Amino acid sequence: MPDGMNTKTAMLEIADLYGFYGESHVLHGVSLEVRQGEVVTLLGRNGAGKTSTMRAIMGIMGKRTGSIRFQGTELIGMAQHRIPRLGIGYVPEERGIFSSLSVDENLTLPPVVKEGGMTVPQIHELFPNLRGRGSTQGTRLSGGEQQMLAIARILRTGATLILLDEPTEGLAPVIIEQIGVAVRALKQRGFTIVLVEQNFRFAATIADRHYVMEEGHVVDMIPNDQLHANMDKLHTYLGV
Amino acid sequence: MSHLFGIPPQALFGQLLLGLINGSFYALLSLGLAVIFGMLNVVNMAHGALYMVGAFVAWLLLTYLGVGYWGALVLAPLAVGAVGLVLERTMLRRLYKVDHLYGLLLTFGLALIFEGAFRHQYGVSGQPYPIPELLKGGINLGFMYLPTYRGWVVAASLLVCLGTWFAIERTKLGAYLRAATENPTLVQAFGINVPVMVSLTYGFGVALAGLAGVLAAPIYQVSPLMGSNLIIVVFAVVVIGGMGSILGAIVTGLGLGLLEGLAKVFYPEASNIVVFVIMAVVLMVKPAGLFGRER
Amino acid sequence: MTMQTRDTLHEGIVMYGGSPKILLAGAGLLLAVLAPYALYPVFLMKVLCFALFACAFNLLIGFAGLLSFGHAAFFGGAAYIAAHVVKVWGWAPEFGLIAATAVAGLMGLVFGLIAIRRQGIYFAMITLALSQMVFFLALQLPFTHGEDGIQGVPRGTLFGLFDLGQPLTMYYTVLAIFVAGFALIWRTVHSPFGQVLKAIRENEPRAVSLGYRTDRYKLVAFVLSASLAGLAGGTKALVFQLASLTDVTWQMSGEVVLMTLLGGMGTLFGPVVGAGLVVTLESYLASTSLPVPVVIGCIFVVCVLLFRRGIVGELLHRLPGKGNR
Numbered sequence: 077m078p079d080g081m082n083t084k085t086a087m088l089e090i091a092d093l094y095g096f097y098g099e100s101h102v103l104h105g106v107s108l109e110v111r112q113g114e115v116v117t118l119l120g121r122n123g124a125g126k127t128s129t130m131r132a133i134m135g136i137m138g139k140r141t142g143s144i145r146f147q148g149t150e151l152i153g154m155a156q157h158r159i160p161r162l163g164i165g166y167v168p169e170e171r172g173i174f175s176s177l178s179v180d181e182n183l184t185l186p187p188v189v190k191e192g193g194m195t196v197p198q199i200h201e202l203f204p205n206l207r208g209r210g211s212t213q214g215t216r217l218s219g220g221e222q223q224m225l226a227i228a229r230i231l232r233t234g235a236t237l238i239l240l241d242e243p244t245e246g247l248a249p250v251i252i253e254q255i256g257v258a259v260r261a262l263k264q265r266g267f268t269i270v271l272v273e274q275n276f277r278f279a280a281t282i283a284d285r286h287y288v289m290e291e292g293h294v295v296d297m298i299p300n301d302q303l304h305a306n307m308d309k310l311h312t313y314l315g316v
Numbered sequence: 317m318s319h320l321f322g323i324p325p326q327a328l329f330g331q332l333l334l335g336l337i338n339g340s341f342y343a344l345l346s347l348g349l350a351v352i353f354g355m356l357n358v359v360n361m362a363h364g365a366l367y368m369v370g371a372f373v374a375w376l377l378l379t380y381l382g383v384g385y386w387g388a389l390v391l392a393p394l395a396v397g398a399v400g401l402v403l404e405r406t407m408l409r410r411l412y413k414v415d416h417l418y419g420l421l422l423t424f425g426l427a428l429i430f431e432g433a434f435r436h437q438y439g440v441s442g443q444p445y446p447i448p449e450l451l452k453g454g455i456n457l458g459f460m461y462l463p464t465y466r467g468w469v470v471a472a473s474l475l476v477c478l479g480t481w482f483a484i485e486r487t488k489l490g491a492y493l494r495a496a497t498e499n500p501t502l503v504q505a506f507g508i509n510v511p512v513m514v515s516l517t518y519g520f521g522v523a524l525a526g527l528a529g530v531l532a533a534p535i536y537q538v539s540p541l542m543g544s545n546l547i548i549v550v551f552a553v554v555v556i557g558g559m560g561s562i563l564g565a566i567v568t569g570l571g572l573g574l575l576e577g578l579a580k581v582f583y584p585e586a587s588n589i590v591v592f593v594i595m596a597v598v599l600m601v602k603p604a605g606l607f608g609r610e611r
Numbered sequence: 612m613t614m615q616t617r618d619t620l621h622e623g624i625v626m627y628g629g630s631p632k633i634l635l636a637g638a639g640l641l642l643a644v645l646a647p648y649a650l651y652p653v654f655l656m657k658v659l660c661f662a663l664f665a666c667a668f669n670l671l672i673g674f675a676g677l678l679s680f681g682h683a684a685f686f687g688g689a690a691y692i693a694a695h696v697v698k699v700w701g702w703a704p705e706f707g708l709i710a711a712t713a714v715a716g717l718m719g720l721v722f723g724l725i726a727i728r729r730q731g732i733y734f735a736m737i738t739l740a741l742s743q744m745v746f747f748l749a750l751q752l753p754f755t756h757g758e759d760g761i762q763g764v765p766r767g768t769l770f771g772l773f774d775l776g777q778p779l780t781m782y783y784t785v786l787a788i789f790v791a792g793f794a795l796i797w798r799t800v801h802s803p804f805g806q807v808l809k810a811i812r813e814n815e816p817r818a819v820s821l822g823y824r825t826d827r828y829k830l831v832a833f834v835l836s837a838s839l840a841g842l843a844g845g846t847k848a849l850v851f852q853l854a855s856l857t858d859v860t861w862q863m864s865g866e867v868v869l870m871t872l873l874g875g876m877g878t879l880f881g882p883v884v885g886a887g888l889v890v891t892l893e894s895y896l897a898s899t900s901l902p903v904p905v906v907i908g909c910i911f912v913v914c915v916l917l918f919r920r921g922i923v924g925e926l927l928h929r930l931p932g933k934g935n936r
């Protein structure tokens with residue numbers, strides 16, 4: 077289990093990150109920092125580069141330059157499959173549940189990379205909906221359940237940093253509630269979480285700090301306790 | 317029951333057995349093609365040539381090193397698999413980012429090279445390969461005489477096919493394979509070395525072809541062009557079954573072999589083309605193939 | 612690995628009917644008219660037949676984005692038809708060629724109806740399998756004479772006027788056929804029909820959403836391509852006075868792919884250049900002890916790995932100032 081919550085060492089430091097998909101240049105100097113045990117959100121309009129930032133961390137976008145350090149280790153230049161093995165878990169925006177795998181197979185697919193991951197019973201406690209569904213085809217689950225499965229499967233791996241890309245997108249309020257409970261529980265357990273959210277009301281209930289992205293870089297950082305004071309500014313950023 | 321539909325049962329069962337044996341080879345080869353296609357999106361035109369290489373490795377082992385059938389059954393697939401690994405690492409790998417048709421064209425070129433080289437070296441006539449001592453003779457089943465070696469080929473192919481099916485559908489490694497077939501990027505983002513998996517998949521797929529080559533050697537002789545026309549029939553089998561279904565590849569392979577056998581009994585002139593006619597009909601009715609999903 | 616943007620098979624350039632192209636074509640034509648005084652007419656006719664075959668094939672892959680791996684069926688099948696009607700039924704050569712073209716077109720219609728529903732790799736495999744069926748038919752039907760083929764086909768007298776037994780008369784006839792076929796392809800590519808094909812090649816779903824019945828367009832392109840391949844095959848049967856199994860094998864389908872790939876897919880002149888090179892190379896190799904398939908296979912591999920634009924495609928790509936990639 078990740079320990080030492082609230083220690084103030086930086087777990088993830090991104091400095092001056094540029095990123096490309098083939099010819100198209102999408103990240104223009106992203107810089108941000110996530111401390112151990114923190115929940116940090118990336119806010120921003122569609123196309124601002126939030127997903128791309130996560131993909132850049134995981135090494136699954138074309139070319140990237142600048143620096144991404146995880147617990148002091150530089151990720152740029154590292155072989156793609158080694159990055160998650162440092163203890164980074166990725167929950168993609170499209171959830172990525174495999175249709176040719178059963179729920180159980182989906183759940184146990186990502187290899188355990190570190191000690192201290194959650195056990196399957198613990199995961200079932202966190203997401204009771206997944207209990208007893210093991211042999212169901214992964215994509216037969218409802219959207220909300222698929223989201224839970226996508227989160228659940230990286231909790232087993234012992235990853236200490238979790239990248240959650242829009243976990244509430246397209247879900248009913250009841251389900252969003254459930255996901256919120258789960259994310260808070262994860263924070264309690266000491267996971268460090270980077271959360272992409274469009275829904276900042278949801279984000280505000282969980283996060284410590286918010287980074288605002290626009291056109292491929294970070295334009296602002298707002299601590300959660302100053303969120304109310306900055307509401308107008310935020311509305312302009314997000315165009316709501 | 318001296319005659320079934322006017323055909324002496326000996327002839328009928330004899331042809332059905334031949335069909336079953338052909339079907340076993342169709343199944344083994346289309347299985348390898350399906351596994352490779354699923355992971356690499358490459359239609360491996362070199363599959364027939366590598367089947368031939370498998371048979372030749374067995375023959376070379378016997379002729380020059382005195383290694384017999386059972387040794388070849390292990391060594392030849394390993395050798396063909398190793399060739400596959402090299403081809404994937406040095407050539408196919410460069411083509412994943414471009415149109416998938418280039419993979420087909422590359423492997424077509426490789427097929428020409430393999431077949432041309434062996435033909436240059438060994439001529440077009442076949443080299444006989446002896447049936448191993450243990451599998452000589454036959455069994456009288458009452459309604460027909462079953463040569464032991466032929467029974468063995470059917471049993472061994474079925475076993476390998478089902479084993480492969482089990483490994484892919486029921487094991488952890490198979491889960492990685494299925495997942496990487498669907499979304500390689502995400503599997504990579506879970507910390508799995510997908511490029512290595514891709515290489516191994518290609519190696520495994522062509523090793524199956526090599527194995528089929530060894531099994532075929534005592535039946536069809538070893539000749540440079542033995543895989544050349546066979547592979548087109550296997551493509552038709554794959555189109556009929558629909559890519560992407562392992563069990564579909566096996567069932568379709570065996571079924572079409574049997575149908576071909578029946579055609580040989582009732583309408584021998586059409587036996588060569590029956591598979592292609594069935595393919596045309598299936599495409600009209602069910603374009604994705606019998607077991608395929610549209611993708 | 613599906614992440615990066617793909618470069619498609621069609622890096623080549625669709626040419627616009629600018630005057631440099633016309634000049635180039637004119638110069639080529641002049642060369643072709645004079646060529647038989649310097650080179651063997653039979654060799655040149657072989658080049659022209661394969662060039663027309665490759666151009667017909669290129670109409671599909673280069674301009675409609677369909678890889679047919681079964682074009683030998685049209686080429687070789689039409690050769691049998693031409694040989695049979697001329698030799699056995701005693702038809703005049705022009706009717707032999709018309710019959711060859713028509714039958715190839717019909718075969719193209721049947722192949723097309725079956726294959727057109729699937730795209731990409733599947734399309735290639737289906738056309739390959741169907742052409743293999745034609746191969747087996749050619750092996751078994753009585754009129755094709757199995758391994759021997761149809762030999763000693765008389766060239767006859769064209770329109771009752773020109774004795775094709777004369778090498779030069781035959782040559783200029785073949786040249787005229789080639790020029791006519793090439794011109795038809797040129798017109799097609801630049802017609803509105805050709806533009807729709809191009810749109811389908813670039814983005815089929817978009818073409819569908821614009822209201823085009825893309826299957827129809829692809830089918831027409833397929834039939835046209837098959838007919839022209841048949842015309843090339845029929846002509847070849849007259850030139851060599853022979854129709855044989857070689858021309859219906861799937862290796863022959865591969866060969867025309869190579870000619871087009873080597874010359875440049877999607878360029879008008881590429882297939883001509885590719886056909887010229889491959890035919891030259893093969894006749895050179897025939898006099899050495901090098902195994903032809905191995906050399907051809909190596910060229911294939913090199914082209915696919917390093918040289919996907921082909922010769923003409925590469926030249927056009929490097930041409931300075933040409934904004935049209």
Ligand SMILES: Nc1ncnc2c1ncn2[C@@H]1O[C@H](COP(=O)(O)OP(=O)(O)O)[C@@H](O)[C@H]1O
Pocket residue numbers: 097100102120121122123124125126127128129614
């Ligand atoms: N695979 C891709 N290829 C090219 N451009 C892409 C790709 N994915 C995203 N983009 C572009 O990158 C920009 C950032 O996208 P993204 O990171 O998905 O934004 P967000 O997650 O903030 O909505 C957008 O302009 C988008 O169009």
Ligand SMILES: [Mg+2]
Pocket residue numbers: 123126127128169
């Ligand atoms: Mg996004």
